[in-house]
Amino acid sequence: MAAVPTLARRIARSGVRPLCRWPLAWGRAARQPPGLPLAPCRAFSNNKILVELDESSGVAMMKFKSPPVNSLSLDFLTEFCISLEKLENDRACRGVIFASAVPRIFSSGLDITEMSGKSMEHYAEFWRAVQEMWLRLYGSNMVTIAAVNGSSPAGGCLVALSCDYRIMVENPKFSIGLNEAQLGIVAPFWFKDTFVNVVGHRIAERSLQLGSLYPAPEALKFGLVDELVPEEKLQEKAMAVMAQWLALPDHARQLTKSMMRKAVLDRLVAHREEDVQNFVSFISKESIQKSLRMYMEMLKKKKS
């Protein structure tokens, strides 16, 4: 895998520490009868991501907590990679559930401010972090479940697509999709490959060209998400699905997962620097910068 020196340095100097130990107030553990001993649980947090690992079940909860919209900034991505790597290397952890701690949004996707008005070096560093996030998540040995408790456009959708299973809150106001084309930008080939692997070529072709965002019920229809549940059942459902996946022997499941995803992962690994250069030269075009500025203006107006 191509070296990612800057991100590696960021990870090294971050020194994320377990903050405390507390019971996992979540899912099955939370519904234990009072008085019973709670499962041992470690948690660590940093600025933007909260991680809780329930050692008895081997399941970690990773919650995105970067208001207002959990956008995937360089800082967020760095912390995401660090957190995921810690869990990947922790033999007590076999599965991770991803959810948002911010109401109504899972993640809004790549942080546009990282792609606008910055240096070429910054764009390259940012893009390597996006690649790194996907390579680690799509290639994770752990069972990964997206508990999509809010809208999830663009990069947020990619996070969900890269998991093994997607459960979404059945709220039609929450939408999901790779809508990059709407912003005048283009999803890179590995976003596309991941999407095609989930929904097939035709739906991917049409959806990517139109930059379609699908309300949860529509997303379910063609398999962009695997099931819908009421918001109050999401955590319970995610834990039940996780238990089903963890019932399989790890080594067989991991080898199978790798067999299914290797071709697509290898493709980015083989073209990683080329992909960075493509991104940098595309995003630094004045026409693209103008599109992004207009889009940000529109977002600001919407808010006020």
Add this chain to the structure above:
Amino acid sequence: MAAVPTLARRIARSGVRPLCRWPLAWGRAARQPPGLPLAPCRAFSNNKILVELDESSGVAMMKFKSPPVNSLSLDFLTEFCISLEKLENDRACRGVIFASAVPRIFSSGLDITEMSGKSMEHYAEFWRAVQEMWLRLYGSNMVTIAAVNGSSPAGGCLVALSCDYRIMVENPKFSIGLNEAQLGIVAPFWFKDTFVNVVGHRIAERSLQLGSLYPAPEALKFGLVDELVPEEKLQEKAMAVMAQWLALPDHARQLTKSMMRKAVLDRLVAHREEDVQNFVSFISKESIQKSLRMYMEMLKKKKS
């Protein structure tokens, strides 16, 4: 891309000219309140294809008008390529809608008389024209919508499959499919690739082996067409869908389309001459010629 000297020469000497300027009596423009100025519109026609470009919307209408069944003869294919290239190079044109001006048939596919009782050179020239048509249409930068207002077997189905979107008249008497096997011939690998990209591997495998033609309602079920409408709503619907696709920034949509289709386009470009030779040696076999003669006899009997 391999040189196609003969087709190029045909295109060069054809000198298709704009015939006149008239309002686009079609879709939204046609329903403008009387008295309002009509959108400027250019039309050019030749023998077999009628093209109308509405400069205000950027949408061209290409109508197949080669009775009795719009078969894809060498002349038709040449005119198709010329017309498409003119639009592709016209900055006023951003999208094309394809429909038939012949009742009950969109296109009957490749003209069998071009494949029967002719010289090897003729077969080769014909096949290069078929390839050229597909390369230009599947690789078009414009938004392409098939308004399938009649049956569309074999090469007619390929034309529809190569567009971005397919709307079909909801008449169960109109059928669509790649039925080459029924004629004792074989759809080439790029017909197959295009088909797989739309309906997936399993349905393509089964349908190609059986040479299946699907009535419109069945074709909708597995995505061979995207939607059905009553015949009188077809033009309105095609315009509405076109407007939806044109709402996206061209550059993002074009790059995305190219990303989705490049692998399959490149495959023919890389094996183009080999594919011509395969076709010529296959079609000039006496057993295949006999099949085609029998098929044409059957068609004649059906008519009389």
Add this chain to the structure above:
Amino acid sequence: MAAVPTLARRIARSGVRPLCRWPLAWGRAARQPPGLPLAPCRAFSNNKILVELDESSGVAMMKFKSPPVNSLSLDFLTEFCISLEKLENDRACRGVIFASAVPRIFSSGLDITEMSGKSMEHYAEFWRAVQEMWLRLYGSNMVTIAAVNGSSPAGGCLVALSCDYRIMVENPKFSIGLNEAQLGIVAPFWFKDTFVNVVGHRIAERSLQLGSLYPAPEALKFGLVDELVPEEKLQEKAMAVMAQWLALPDHARQLTKSMMRKAVLDRLVAHREEDVQNFVSFISKESIQKSLRMYMEMLKKKKS
């Protein structure tokens, strides 16, 4: 294609002989009015597989008769390859229907006793026979229909997936799927490729990781089987579907089938010995051997 000397020798010395000639008491032939002359029919049998060829229709019936569960032992696979090759080389035969002569089970898949407590040489010989079976069946020029009259896990599912069409008895107690992961083993890449070609990438990824077995009605929903019928209608239906496929000219159907399957077949041919070595080194691991012993213990306890 890589040499498979041991299997070839087994085939050579087997000398399977036609046992007798009798009328095909099956399907349409069986329902002929009494008094009419029956179609000429040859049958040959060996220990585990019964083959009947109806020369008038060109359809052979291959019945698996290896109680208790038609497991794919080295002997079974050898006889399967011999029988299939005989039919492939018999110009009177154009299609084969596969079914079980054992109640409630189509085939239980690879024989675990061939993978447990044996020598490396044995594992390699066994795996080559599994490869050979798939290469011959998936690449067959004949029309192949699986009449799945019982459960069909793992390798049994592969046999069905490798056919052109799958009809299953509509009994929800009969299940089908590639459940290798449940046993702690991994379906090889060509099982996966065959599966993906039938159900698409997403369903294959999820099902293979979970080792899912689907009751017949669920298997129908996502196309793992093509249709369900009551058990008493299975043979009639299989013959009717076969007649539909045989209505196409053989050469066009065969070339089309080869075009659809060649890439996946070529991939195993190109990596055949590597795949054998992977299997041998995986299966001879002590941890895997232990899993298989535990699984066999569980099966024994279930029975008693």
